[in-house]
Amino acid sequence: MSLGICLPCILALLSLPNLNGIHAIEIKPNTNITAGSNSTWKSPLGDFEFGFHELPNGLFLVGIWFGRIKGRTLVWYHGPPVGQNYKIQFTSAGQLIVANPDGTTAQNIFITGNGDAAAATSAYMQDDGNFVIMDSNLSHVWQSFNSPTNTILPGQTLQSNQILYSKGKGLSNYSTGNFMLHMLENGNLDLRSYLWSGPAYWYISTSTLNVSLVFNATTALMHLVSGTRITYSLSNNTPTPVKDYYHRATIDENGNFQQYAYHKRNGTEWRRVWRAVEDPCRVNAICGVYGLCTSPDNELVKCECIPGYIPLDHQDVSKGCQPPSVFNYCEKTSFKLQVFEDTDFQFDTNFARITKVDLEGCKKAVMNDCNIVAATYDASTSTCAKKRLPLLNARNSSSSKGQIALLKFANDVESKIPKKKNSFNVRIFLKVMLAVTATLAGFFGALAVYYHPFTQRLTRRKKKHMESCQDVEDSEDDDLVLSNLVLRCVVSKKLELLVRHDSEVLNDFKRFEEMALVGLWCVHPNPALRPSMKVVMQMLDGAVEVGVPPLVYDMMMANESL
Ligand SMILES: *[C@@H]1O[C@H](CO)[C@@H](O)[C@H](O)[C@H]1NC(C)=O
Ligand SMILES: *[C@@H]1O[C@H](CO)[C@@H](O)[C@H](O)[C@H]1NC(C)=O
Ligand SMILES: *[C@@H]1O[C@H](CO)[C@@H](O)[C@H](O)[C@H]1NC(C)=O
Ligand SMILES: *[C@@H]1O[C@H](CO)[C@@H](O)[C@H](O)[C@H]1NC(C)=O
Ligand SMILES: *[C@@H]1O[C@H](CO)[C@@H](O)[C@H](O)[C@H]1NC(C)=O
Ligand SMILES: *[C@@H]1O[C@H](CO)[C@@H](O)[C@H](O)[C@H]1NC(C)=O
Ligand SMILES: *[C@@H]1O[C@H](CO)[C@@H](O)[C@H](O)[C@H]1NC(C)=O
Numbered sequence: 001m002s003l004g005i006c007l008p009c010i011l012a013l014l015s016l017p018n019l020n021g022i023h024a025i026e027i028k029p030n031t032n033i034t035a036g037s038n039s040t041w042k043s044p045l046g047d048f049e050f051g052f053h054e055l056p057n058g059l060f061l062v063g064i065w066f067g068r069i070k071g072r073t074l075v076w077y078h079g080p081p082v083g084q085n086y087k088i089q090f091t092s093a094g095q096l097i098v099a100n101p102d103g104t105t106a107q108n109i110f111i112t113g114n115g116d117a118a119a120a121t122s123a124y125m126q127d128d129g130n131f132v133i134m135d136s137n138l139s140h141v142w143q144s145f146n147s148p149t150n151t152i153l154p155g156q157t158l159q160s161n162q163i164l165y166s167k168g169k170g171l172s173n174y175s176t177g178n179f180m181l182h183m184l185e186n187g188n189l190d191l192r193s194y195l196w197s198g199p200a201y202w203y204i205s206t207s208t209l210n211v212s213l214v215f216n217a218t219t220a221l222m223h224l225v226s227g228t229r230i231t232y233s234l235s236n237n238t239p240t241p242v243k244d245y246y247h248r249a250t251i252d253e254n255g256n257f258q259q260y261a262y263h264k265r266n267g268t269e270w271r272r273v274w275r276a277v278e279d280p281c282r283v284n285a286i287c288g289v290y291g292l293c294t295s296p297d298n299e300l301v302k303c304e305c306i307p308g309y310i311p312l313d314h315q316d317v318s319k320g321c322q323p324p325s326v327f328n329y330c331e332k333t334s335f336k337l338q339v340f341e342d343t344d345f346q347f348d349t350n351f352a353r354i355t356k357v358d359l360e361g362c363k364k365a366v367m368n369d370c371n372i373v374a375a376t377y378d379a380s381t382s383t384c385a386k387k388r389l390p391l392l393n394a395r396n397s398s399s400s401k402g403q404i405a406l407l408k409f410a411n412d413v414e415s416k417i418p419k420k421k422n423s424f425n426v427r428i429f430l431k432v433m434l435a436v437t438a439t440l441a442g443f444f445g446a447l448a449v450y451y452h453p454f455t456q457r458l459t460r461r462k463k464k465h466m467e468s469c470q471d472v473e474d475s476e477d478d479d480l481v482l483s484n485l486v487l488r489c490v491v492s493k494k495l496e497l498l499v500r501h502d503s504e505v506l507n508d509f510k511r512f513e514e515m516a517l518v519g520l521w522c523v524h525p526n527p528a529l530r531p532s533m534k535v536v537m538q539m540l541d542g543a544v545e546v547g548v549p550p551l552v553y554d555m556m557m558a559n560e561s562l
């Protein structure tokens with residue numbers, strides 16, 4: 001078996017040009033690979049292959065993988081997957097495309113500009129895992145190392161502004177997942193939830209401009225480098241001699257960024273040598289809203305609902321949960337306080353903190369404040385942190401040891417059935433809004449319309465190009481930007497972008513933001529969760545803390561990943 005692989009590479013070593021010290025097999029223009037044929041473009045030693053990777057669902061994904069280890073580990077890919085008889089073509093014009101079975105172009109991987117770019121005349125799958133396209137002077141015109149997906153390899157650099165995205169969950173799913181590793185222009189390297197625009201759950205701050213993440217090919221260690229100076233070392237250890245191992249660093253489906261090694265001859269699996277996040281439950285939104293993350297071994301992640309809450313999707317609890325009903329603790333006295341040992345609720349948005357208090361005091365504070373549903377008590381600092389709704393990042397894991405989570409529960413199960421007369425009337429609300437200011441009323445009117453299922457179906461198609469709150473700027477004329485986008489902006493605290501041309505609103509922005517949230521509660525797709533008029537008035541008075549509505553939050557996540 002090994003003879004079959006090695007004979008061609010020995011021939012290649014003898015007969016082909018030596019590029020930057022890396023021997024390579026030339027791929028000439030007008031060459032192609034057919035999906036389903038098993039043919040690939042191999043690197044000289046066979047360490048990497050470029051071709052179609054067959055997915056369990058029978059489709060084929062253009063990718064690069066380790067050629068000599070069992071199990072496919074893709075280091076680069078280009079989607080979406082295609083069917084049998086599609087072709088990867090390095091065309092006579094020096095472009096790299098995916099062609100339909102009839103020969104027309106299906107996807108562009110690399111195409112030269114309008115005559116100004118140097119024409120590509122050769123391509124190489126290198127033994128370092130980089131696929132390069134060159135002009136007649138052997139200058140790179142394109143390389144896979146400059147368009148990373150979820151992995152970097154030794155010799156590869158994540159430049160300022162470049163991003164690695166995790167893949168989707170599941171074997172066949174190479175669409176963009178939920179997390180990203182971002183080398184920011186300001187010199188920070190951070191991990192954050194891509195879809196939720198939440199805060200970074202892991203970061204290295206260098207306070208230096210023009211920093212890049214270098215995966216050093218000699219040492220197989222990762223550093224943050226400014227110019228030639230190492231400003232921070234991520235990994236410090238990897239098995240040696242370095243050349244006896246394959247190495248890679250990948251942001252995985254669960255949002256961790258980890259470095260692995262695999263022994264070239266004796267290896268049977270990838271061994272982790274470094275990871276960014278020690279407690280996998282610290283990954284933001286890993287179990288969705290009202291989800292509870294447990295990880296007894298600090299490796300596996302298990303998502304459940306916070307006790308008493310209901311999964312949004314019984315097939316996949318990690319999508320989050322919802323309360324059985326919205327219970328107004330200011331109107332009822334029949335509730336109990338449940339205590340969860342070694343458990344913490346979200347780590348970023350504390351509503352209010354009480355210091356120098358014991359557990360009993362914390363319990364009392366939660367019981368007596370009808371606007372508060374949850375809190376975490378930290379005995380080591382004697383602090384009681386009241387939490388905002390919806391509850392996010394509840395966890396029982398290594399980093400929540402010693403914390404005590406407190407949560408209110410309704411005793412009265414009957415109250416789960418929403419009473420018609422109490423459910424909120426959008427029209428009345430709009431009238432109230434109209435009285436406040438015309439601008440805001442217009443805003444909510446629009447919001448109500450956009451939340452109508454019919455408009456949602458219409459707008460869903462138009463949303464494709466609006467990936468994040470920043471994109472609002474590019475879609476000025478497209479006024480169907482509300483609903484989910486508002487939510488996203490609220491969540492990422494970028495609501496200003498939506499109203500940035502309206503100085504009147506900007507002047508009282510805090511209040512506008514609150515109202516936007518109240519509006520989102522009032523047009524909640526689940527009528528049972530809409531607050532009563534009385535609660536709305538309390539929300540507007542500032543007597544009740546207004547959080548982001550549950551479910552809508554999740555819906556945003558589900559819709560935007562289409
Ligand atoms: C694909 O490659 C084969 C031989 O390698 C060649 O005969 C054929 O013309 C190519 N097809 C296209 C569409 O480039
Ligand atoms: C591709 O390889 C698989 C596994 O070795 C084999 O079963 C299949 O017949 C091959 N397909 C073609 C078209 O050669
Ligand atoms: C190759 O280099 C020569 C000399 O520097 C230059 O004149 C020519 O334009 C280059 N060709 C390409 C394709 O860049
Ligand atoms: C693939 O992953 C994305 C992102 O996690 C998800 O939204 C999508 O539903 C997944 N697709 C399938 C077919 O599971
Ligand atoms: C990689 O590490 C070696 C040895 O420490 C060093 O000489 C080299 O400059 C480093 N390369 C890069 C690109 O930082
Ligand atoms: C950033 O660093 C790269 C490589 O070290 C260099 O080529 C580039 O000019 C630098 N950019 C700035 C703005 O300093
Ligand atoms: C690999 O296997 C060889 C022979 O079985 C053994 O001598 C060597 O120590 C092994 N290397 C590693 C790193 O396990």
Ligand SMILES: *[C@@H]1O[C@H](CO)[C@@H](O)[C@H](O)[C@H]1NC(C)=O
Nearest residue numbers: 296339340341342343396397
């Ligand atoms: C948290 O985890 C520990 C250890 O797995 C377990 O003993 C404890 O009951 C858990 N607490 C809750 C509230 O689930």
